[in-house]
Amino acid sequence: MISERQTQLLKIIVEEYIKTAKPVGSKAICDILDCSSATVRNEMSFLEDIGLLEKTHTSSGRIPSEKGYRYYVDNIMVPKEMTGDDMLKLQTIFKNNSLVLSDVIMKSLEIVSELTNCTLISLGNSSMDNIVSKVEVIPISRTNLVAIIVTDKGHVENRNFNVDEGISPLEIKQTVDLINKYVVGTPLEEVLSKLEFEVKPIINENVQYQKQLFDAFCNFINDVTSESDIKMSGASNILKQPEFSDTNKIRSILEKFEDKEFIKNIKEEESGINVYIGSESEFDDDVSIIKTKYNVDGVEGTIALIGPTRIEYDRIITLLDYIKKNIDSE
Amino acid sequence: MISERQTQLLKIIVEEYIKTAKPVGSKAICDILDCSSATVRNEMSFLEDIGLLEKTHTSSGRIPSEKGYRYYVDNIMVPKEMTGDDMLKLQTIFKNNSLVLSDVIMKSLEIVSELTNCTLISLGNSSMDNIVSKVEVIPISRTNLVAIIVTDKGHVENRNFNVDEGISPLEIKQTVDLINKYVVGTPLEEVLSKLEFEVKPIINENVQYQKQLFDAFCNFINDVTSESDIKMSGASNILKQPEFSDTNKIRSILEKFEDKEFIKNIKEEESGINVYIGSESEFDDDVSIIKTKYNVDGVEGTIALIGPTRIEYDRIITLLDYIKKNIDSE
DNA sequence: CTTAGCACTCTAATATCTCATGTGCTATTA
């Protein structure tokens, strides 16, 4: 446990460094703490010993370490009240009832990325527990078909695919009717096993059903259930931060933004607002990720904000919380 | 008109600069041209006078000017033969018959961006001349509906929207049947006027038709016809080029990549392979854009490659031409 | 426990120097 004064010192250093991006020296602090710079130095030295502060070189001021930020977020920081300005901008979304969920999310990403100069990512609509309302297959040409699936949450997926030989409208109708009969009312995540164990035996026994169409449909379902919908806003914002002025750094971060597999892993499993600082983010040591999961009538998704470790935790957490709550109650 | 030797000199300088990104000096050239460096310098000086070459500072070697690249592309360059390696990689796409157009395009973008270290953009499926095959509206909840439209080319668009009051299944069916009756078989670009002038009067006269649903559907069509589908691959590749090592430059380019309105303007109107050098690209003076339009049974789109002005024009043009031809014959 | 004082460290900005490369010009050559 650290003393009252040490706590206050850490708070000042973290907040000052977040504001200025420059190491904080002892002189700047002694006024606020009402003691001499030497005393401040002693305390700083202690906080460095226990790993909460760091130096950039032997005689520089202090900056918070990863552990320092963590201590600050967990024990010191108080979520900042929303400013009227931030609130106003976000309310243009939530007060507008004609917007559909996906629009609400996209607009939220855009506004927050602009407000914070960070990169916002939404991973969502995994729609696993959506229930199938309707399946349809529409022939386009002799060998090309479109399959459409609509869920009870209004989610629509479609897939264009080819078959080797022509299929007659009757064959299509029979097969699709059969599929519909079994999968309507089934949650998406159970559709594949239902198709495999209940529908496939029937298809195999009966010549009139289209095996090729059925297989293509299974692939489609498989992709839909494993696919995640990624949205991103403000990818270039993070470059405005002084810590990302090195070209190699920029490149490595942008490459990660482009790597869908990597981005998918950001998905949040916990509830509430979660903060991952530096290496905890598994993204980059100079980056923090603040995430939250939303849930609108069973449609789940994650909103993640990516910024420098030197980020306004108190403000961002409030912002994301506000958005999460508003989306949840959509 | 410039002399044979001057032409050769320009060719050497352009190609050498493309390879090394360093200004080309006279000494390096006199061996190839079999004359003294002084002679080369005289010729260089002439090419500079007529605006084909530039210097980075008073006593540097020469680099091609925008006009120099233009002259090179129009009059000197010979499209390079495809290397076996490039060919092989691309054939994995075009030899695979089970791929649908959108996959073919996405994979082409990925491969070419990797092959060239440039950014690839596809703008497409504007689908204006697609013909409507089917329109469907599915109720999700009392006030939430999904509209789906399928075209004869297998293009599917869907839109989730809200209405103020509940709508009965009968009202939906009546309205959708009416819409279907008039728009099936109509090219997308004509649907809106058909709705306005043929369907709207009927809706207005008859109480049983759902005006709100109809209006929402019109908005949906309006968005579909004005929307363009943007795909991008290798956005961070361009940073690997030495001319983009300045953070501000990087930022300004990445911001343009994020600006959908800006990207939409890249759409190509002409046929063949089109080269826009530097300021001609209207993107950035240090950037060249090489575009081409593809057309598969009426589905049109543009593929654009964005790279530094110092780009391997001869290779890229061949690559894009190969892709265009293969997509066109899909 | 706190503080004043002092020697020491390190960065960042600036200036200086040198070297290699390349130019323009002029007189000379074929």
Added chain:
DNA sequence: TAATAGCACATGAGATATTAGAGTGCTAAG
């Protein structure tokens, strides 16, 4: 007349030195 050799000059890039400023650690005294 076109090509060349020679030479003075310009510039960027890299190495090195200098300086001012900010900040530290440590010690001894309050």
